[in-house]
Amino acid sequence: MDIELLGYGDNLKPGLYKIHSQFEKASNFINKNNLISLVRKEIGNGPVNIVIKGYDFSRLKQLKILDDKILFNKEEMIFEKNKQYNSSIVFHNIDIDHINRNLIELEKYVIKQAPEKSYTFLLNLKQEQYFKSGFEQNLIDRIKEAWGKLQSNHLTEGMKLIKGTGYGLTPSGDDFIAGLLSGIYIISQIYKKDFSSVQDIIYKQSISKNILSNQFIFFARKGLFIEKIKNTLNALLYEDKQTLIKNAGPLLSLGATSGADFLTGFICSFKIKW
């Protein structure tokens, strides 16, 4: 099978990248604080994703990004303009009522489908029953306290309680924050309001040594999204319920709970008076 570049992100920074972490369908490479990901088609596009077909990159240890191409081992792949992924959302003909109706459906769907140990207990108390161990009960107490702080606009305290918490390579708390920031971004666009000071506070409190989390949160702050998130948000803004659910499904199945935590944070952002 021939190697093919299927898509590349619009936020790739040139440089020499060394291997950071490798998984079955994705390999992450790092250059100082910049991360890029080589991924399979199933993972999809993203601001710093390069989607490749026909090449086993599980053994690749480094690669080089130039302005117009990517180099690895003996391969060279040119960045064709028509394959660049646009990670931002276009806002036009906003119908607030439609969005609100879709939000209700999205929340119902997330509650119905969320994995047990996601932070969706913030939307559905019944989910707390799945947090059984001593550690888990302390965890949910902390998160509930964090949520209380956020609702009363004690942002710094809320962030300190929630960031870095929970299960997963990107901890649930960080995914929640990415969802929260994404929601604030969408709110600012559809209501044409400036929430940059709020976003700044949240963002500054969220940064950690986990570069994967940092990147997710960084792009959420800027309103730049991976394909699964962008599809869901576009459907929320412009499409009918069926299309919304169809797109939210793949997002919800991201990671063990990452997708659900992100969507919970996103939905929660609409429940706060910023």
Place this chain on the structure above:
Amino acid sequence: MVTKGIVKKGEYFDSVSLMMIVKQVNQFSGVIDSAVVMGTPENKAILKSSLLLIPQFKNTDDTDLLIAVKAQDKKNVEKAINAIDKLLKEKTQKTQNQEQYIPKSFEKALEIFPKANLTLISVSGKYAYQEALKSLENNIHVMIFSDNVSLDHEIQLKRYALKKGLLVMGPDCGTAIINEAPLGFANVVNKGKIGIVAASGTGLQEVSCIISNKGEGISQAIGTGGRDVKKDVKGMMFISALKALNTDMKTKIITLISKPPHEQVLQSIMNEAKKIKKPIVAVFLGGNPRILKSSNIIFANSLEEAGLISVALSKGTSIENIRKSLVQREQNLDDIAKREVKKKSASQKYIRGLYCGGTLCDEAQIILKDMIGSVYSNTPINSKYLLKDSLKSKEHTIIDLGEDEFTMGRPHPMIDFSLRNMRIIQEAEDPKTAVLLLDIVLGYGSNPEPGKEITPAIKQAFHIARKKNRHLSIICSITGTNKDPQNKHLLIQSLLKTGVLIVPSNASASQLAGKIIKSLRGS
């Protein structure tokens, strides 16, 4: 109590693997508490308040994986820690193993295994057509586990397969047994002389298990996908499979399973059946026996009856006796129903069925319709009874939790019980719930520990009802054999201990549920 931990530095494990480990750790014997988390300051704060922060965690950071276990004694804690470490090492080994080559394409797979004569396809529906076509072009039969394959594509594939004398099982074919090889969600059944053609996955499982549990066995079990017997697909594979079983030396009796085929398809099936000397039994769920009046096919009213009649034919015993014994058994259910009704409170009046098998859900609705009238469902047999919100039951409700609306982004309920467990509690909290009707499907691919997974929810359901002076009847049928990977005997014992009413088939479970409601109405 002893607390121990390990740190994994510089190693990255995907979240799904970590979550699986979390789930397993808590089930180790003697474990009181545990955590498998990244070493962020915040997680360490929670570990500290949970008394799981051990000294070696102090100099870790966000990128380190911390594993902490608190157990009753040193022996149990070390056993748990060693098991987790082993799981993580295996995961690392699997990623690093350069020797193990897993082909990433059909072409590469065929290169490695040129003698393959069947491809099982389980990719996203929009890609399944191409992969299936490649197989057929290479003269290889196909089983398409994937759903969301378009009707046009299905028809094209099956027409092409017919020309080449090949089978296309599916799309949305979850189960088959070909030359004793179980495919998809299949059970471990006896080898034997009964061949099955099924446009129904859990229908095939229920019938094959009943046959095996009665001491007979399966020669072949061919799935066709549910759409095959509808007007557009014209039963192409159903009839092709019927022909194949006719010429199969191991098959002496043929059993057909589906919902009622389109009338033209049914006529084609009957025409084909006329050419076959082997006895043929058919269960067309919800169909009228008169539809087979002029054929040589023996009609069965339920999946169970189809299985038992097939067994009778195989053993050379009386079919009439089978029918009589089923009628007698149904009458015996009256006593159980009356006992259950005596304990009910005035508010309790409805059945709530929570199914993971689509055909079993359909069969329950069909049986209950004749007994108590139509029931609401997310997959109703009468469209007037479609639930507006499948998260909320209305009156008598039977839900298929395997439908797309519940399985998008999560495993099938035959594998992951969590959604159903939540719903069991929800229905138990409803004062109007009189009966909970459940199916548990064993076999390859299904949840490996169904008893462990479902028993806590069932216990809680009983407890909720008891607290409010209500008596909940929980009726469960188990589709499976004693040879299945799950321990069926232990499962039955653990469910019986909780107070669940275990019955031998989905048909009898539905009948018992119906009888309880009828008795309630009578009283």
